[in-house]
Amino acid sequence: MFDEGGWNKEDDGEALSQALLRPRHRPAQHCTLAPRGSLQKQRRQLLATLQRLEASSCTDPPQSPGPLSGDSESESDSAGRAGRKQPRKQRQGLKPRAASSPGVAPGAPSCSGAPHPGPEAGPAGRRRRKDSAAEAPGDSTPAPSKEQPSRELGAAAGRPVPLLTRKQWRNKQKNKRRQKNKFKAGAGQDVGQGTSALPASELSGVLRARMEERLQSARFRYINQQLYMSSSQEAAQLFQRDPAAFAIYHRGFARQVGRWPENPVHRIIQYLRGRPASLVVADFGCGDCKIATSVRNKVHSFDLVALSPRVTVCDMAKVPLADESVDVTVFCLALMGTNLQEILEEANRVLRPGGTLKVAEVASRFADIRAFVSAVTQLGFQIVSKDLGNPFFYMFDFSKTGQPRAGGSLPGLALRPCLYKKR
Ligand code: SAH
Numbered sequence: 001m002f003d004e005g006g007w008n009k010e011d012d013g014e015a016l017s018q019a020l021l022r023p024r025h026r027p028a029q030h031c032t033l034a035p036r037g038s039l040q041k042q043r044r045q046l047l048a049t050l051q052r053l054e055a056s057s058c059t060d061p062p063q064s065p066g067p068l069s070g071d072s073e074s075e076s077d078s079a080g081r082a083g084r085k086q087p088r089k090q091r092q093g094l095k096p097r098a099a100s101s102p103g104v105a106p107g108a109p110s111c112s113g114a115p116h117p118g119p120e121a122g123p124a125g126r127r128r129r130k131d132s133a134a135e136a137p138g139d140s141t142p143a144p145s146k147e148q149p150s151r152e153l154g155a156a157a158g159r160p161v162p163l164l165t166r167k168q169w170r171n172k173q174k175n176k177r178r179q180k181n182k183f184k185a186g187a188g189q190d191v192g193q194g195t196s197a198l199p200a201s202e203l204s205g206v207l208r209a210r211m212e213e214r215l216q217s218a219r220f221r222y223i224n225q226q227l228y229m230s231s232s233q234e235a236a237q238l239f240q241r242d243p244a245a246f247a248i249y250h251r252g253f254a255r256q257v258g259r260w261p262e263n264p265v266h267r268i269i270q271y272l273r274g275r276p277a278s279l280v281v282a283d284f285g286c287g288d289c290k291i292a293t294s295v296r297n298k299v300h301s302f303d304l305v306a307l308s309p310r311v312t313v314c315d316m317a318k319v320p321l322a323d324e325s326v327d328v329t330v331f332c333l334a335l336m337g338t339n340l341q342e343i344l345e346e347a348n349r350v351l352r353p354g355g356t357l358k359v360a361e362v363a364s365r366f367a368d369i370r371a372f373v374s375a376v377t378q379l380g381f382q383i384v385s386k387d388l389g390n391p392f393f394y395m396f397d398f399s400k401t402g403q404p405r406a407g408g409s410l411p412g413l414a415l416r417p418c419l420y421k422k423r
Contacts, residue, residue, distance in 0.1 A: 382401050
């Protein structure tokens, strides 16, 4: 049952007996005074006892893995590197006290008398022991474990089994895992996912669709980055040059927000539905006009490109509305552009005094919320409420107190760009 062995060799037995004798006899003074002949006799007796013990240990049931069994985390933690360098059988076959004894030599033959395979008694050896322990009594043909069929079958057939060191075995497992993951990654992300059963003609269609999807994702990330990293005027030019880019951007945007547990635009719609329908609303960066289509209020919808006939195409830093003509201005995930001060000044211009500025923005864009609120305050607003409870987006309500205070730049307005990761 135990093929670890390592207890038979006489030198080893001798060394072990010395190791065992030492600590046991050290405290007793009279032992050091015993005559030399009697000490040798004692040693011989002990050696014989040890050999008997060793023989009987070969028929013992397997031990449960202890701290030195090599399976537990504690092996690597407590024994550390030095522990790993010890031959495997020392840590496995011997009980903790004896195992740490310097007297146990590696490479000793096994109980059966066959040469011990050496450090093999690692995971493979352990597993074999576990398997045999799990067998029903008298079951001589254990079902080969999934992970180790050749070995088990080879052993069952009586063929010599190539044995691996613990390190080799680990590397083999690691390589297997790597191969598996490589295949998975390639299949999952690119082409393989669910396509293996398709005929060739359909497969090429699926592949093309996937490639196009990846291309569109890349374009979305690029356009999104442009919108955050350039001024609103430059963004307007970008879409004038390439109107198709807008559709790509919006598909990507919708997909991203669709992954969130909640879309902030619904909160804003909820808010407006709870207020008088007579309030005039201006939706800056309206996208597909969800607000305008969901409330009874008069809503001015502004964006760089018209996704719907409701949209007034313009740069939101310069909207075609009279001063103090609206009650609520909305920026839902639309504080893009590097000229936010100009954009918020425009919102102030069109708002009537006491009117509401609503901002919903991606949470990760805020490096310093206090600085942001303070900067908006400088533009003629006061904070009414803020909701930082959602991990994806924050919401702020300001009311207009007056004209923007004249002054220099407001670094608190510089929000981080919201860049999406490649998936
Ligand atoms: N508010 C919408 C869409 C948010 S996406 C919603 O929550 O569903 C941000 C929108 O702001 C985009 O449609 C983008 O085109 C628009 N946008 C960005 N910069 C703009 C600018 N300078 N002028 C007008 N719209 C702008």
